[in-house]
Amino acid sequence: MKRLETVYLSVLLYLALGMSGVMIPQNLAAQGVDTVQDTTLTDVDGAFMQARQLAFDGEREEARELAYAILEVAPEYLDVRILVARTWSWDGRHEEARRELAQVFQASPRNREAFLAAIDNERWDENREEAMRLAYEAVSHYPNDEALLMKQAQVFGEAGDDRQAARVLNRVIQLNPSNSQAREFREGLADGQQRWSLAAMYTQDQFTDHYDTYHNSSIGLTRETDAGPLTARFRYASRFGTEDWQGELEMYPTLGRGWYAYLNAGYSGSVLFPEIRGGADLYRTLGGGFEGSLGMRYLWFNPNDVTMVTGSVTWYVGSWMWMLRPYITPTSEEWGQSWNLTLRRYFADADTYLGFRAGYGFSPEDRRLPQNLSEFYLLESLYVGLEGRRRVTDQLIFFMMVDAGRQELLFDPGSYVGTFTFNGGIRIRF
Numbered sequence: 001m002k003r004l005e006t007v008y009l010s011v012l013l014y015l016a017l018g019m020s021g022v023m024i025p026q027n028l029a030a031q032g033v034d035t036v037q038d039t040t041l042t043d044v045d046g047a048f049m050q051a052r053q054l055a056f057d058g059e060r061e062e063a064r065e066l067a068y069a070i071l072e073v074a075p076e077y078l079d080v081r082i083l084v085a086r087t088w089s090w091d092g093r094h095e096e097a098r099r100e101l102a103q104v105f106q107a108s109p110r111n112r113e114a115f116l117a118a119i120d121n122e123r124w125d126e127n128r129e130e131a132m133r134l135a136y137e138a139v140s141h142y143p144n145d146e147a148l149l150m151k152q153a154q155v156f157g158e159a160g161d162d163r164q165a166a167r168v169l170n171r172v173i174q175l176n177p178s179n180s181q182a183r184e185f186r187e188g189l190a191d192g193q194q195r196w197s198l199a200a201m202y203t204q205d206q207f208t209d210h211y212d213t214y215h216n217s218s219i220g221l222t223r224e225t226d227a228g229p230l231t232a233r234f235r236y237a238s239r240f241g242t243e244d245w246q247g248e249l250e251m252y253p254t255l256g257r258g259w260y261a262y263l264n265a266g267y268s269g270s271v272l273f274p275e276i277r278g279g280a281d282l283y284r285t286l287g288g289g290f291e292g293s294l295g296m297r298y299l300w301f302n303p304n305d306v307t308m309v310t311g312s313v314t315w316y317v318g319s320w321m322w323m324l325r326p327y328i329t330p331t332s333e334e335w336g337q338s339w340n341l342t343l344r345r346y347f348a349d350a351d352t353y354l355g356f357r358a359g360y361g362f363s364p365e366d367r368r369l370p371q372n373l374s375e376f377y378l379l380e381s382l383y384v385g386l387e388g389r390r391r392v393t394d395q396l397i398f399f400m401m402v403d404a405g406r407q408e409l410l411f412d413p414g415s416y417v418g419t420f421t422f423n424g425g426i427r428i429r430f
Contacts, residue, residue, distance in 0.1 A: 044070065048080055060087040078104050082113050085121065094125040110141045110318070112148070119151045123158060131155045136348060143346035143353075144289075144316040146172050146179065153185060162189040163394055167429070170195070170224055171350045176285060177228055177254035195224030201425030205239075208418035210409065214239040220250075228253040228260065237272045244270030248277070258285040262295065274299040281310070289316040297327070319346045321353075329362060336362035338381070351397050355387040359405075379408035383419070397427040 248266030281295030338361025383405030
C-alpha cells in the first residue's frame, strides 16, 4: 500500500493545482484535450501506469480507487475510465462496466480501446446480440484493424457461426499472413477448412471513335492454403476482330511476420494477350497503418517484351484506405511512367466499400494493346472512376467498377480517343 499512498500524494497535488485554476496537462492530444508544457504531465501518466499495474496484479479495488482519483483531476483521460471499466468486467460486474464505457463513447464515439473493452464485457456477460452489434460497429469504423477483427471472429465463434468466423479470420490473415493466432483459430473451426471461392468477371471497353467495343471476361478458382491464397484463372478476350484466351496462376505466399508476397505467371498462344506474363511484389507492414511493396511486371509479345518496375504505398486510417501505385517502364529511348491512386471507404466489413480511382501516364494495362506493343506502350492515357463491392450474404459478393478517360492514338500522336470502361462480377465462397 505504500506505493499507492505515494501516488495519491501526486494526485492530490494535481487536484490542488486544478482547484487553483491551473490547466492540468495530459498526453491526450488525439482526444482533443489541450496540453501545455508542465512537469506534472509525467506524474498524471505515471499515476495511470500505477493504476494499470495494480489492476494487472489483481488489486482491482485499489486500482479503481486510484483511477477515480485521477479522473477527479483529469476527467477527459479516457484511457483511465476504460481501465476502470475493464476492472469491473474482470470482477463480473458488467453493468458498472457498461456505465463507464457509455461515458467514454459519449466523449469519443469511435474510441478503439473502448470498443475492445465493450465487446469483451458483453461476451463475458454472454450478451451475444450486443457483442455482435458492437463488433459490427467497431469493424465498420476500423475495417482493417486486426485486433477488432479478431474480436468479431470470437463473437461469431462463440455464437456457433463458424463460417462467419472463418470469413473474418481469412480477412485477418489477408492483412497479416503471419498472424499465427488467426491461423490457429481458423484451423480449429469446423467449417474453417472450407476455403474455396469462385469469381466471375466481365469487362467492356468502349471508345468514342476509331475502335470497336472490346469484350473481356474471366473466371477464377481460389483456394485458401496454409501458405497463402492460390488462384487459377482463365481469361477470354474479343477485340480487333479476334478472339483469344489466357491462363494464369496467382498466389500471395506468407514469408514471415509482417511480410508476404504476390506472384503471378500466365501463358497464352494468342496475339491479344502476351504469350508470357509474370509479376512479383514483396509486401511489408510498416506500422501506423502503412504498408509498402516493391515489385515488377513482365510482358512478352513475340518478338517484343516489356519490363515494368512497380510498387505501392497503402495507408489504412479508420474506415479509409489510400493507395498509390506507380509503374515505371524503361525503354531504349525514354522511361514511361504511370501513377494510379485508389481511395476506399469501408462500411460493414472489409468486403463492403465504395472507392475512387484515378490514373495518369502510360497505362500498364495490356488488354487495350494492339500487337505493336513497344510503340503503344509509351502513349499517354488518363482515367478517373468509381468502384464498389458489397457482401450480400456470407457466400455471395458483388463488385463493380466504371472508368472514364482518354487514350492517345497510336497512329496519330497528340490526338486522343475517349474511353469508357465497365467491369462487374460476383464471388461465391464455399
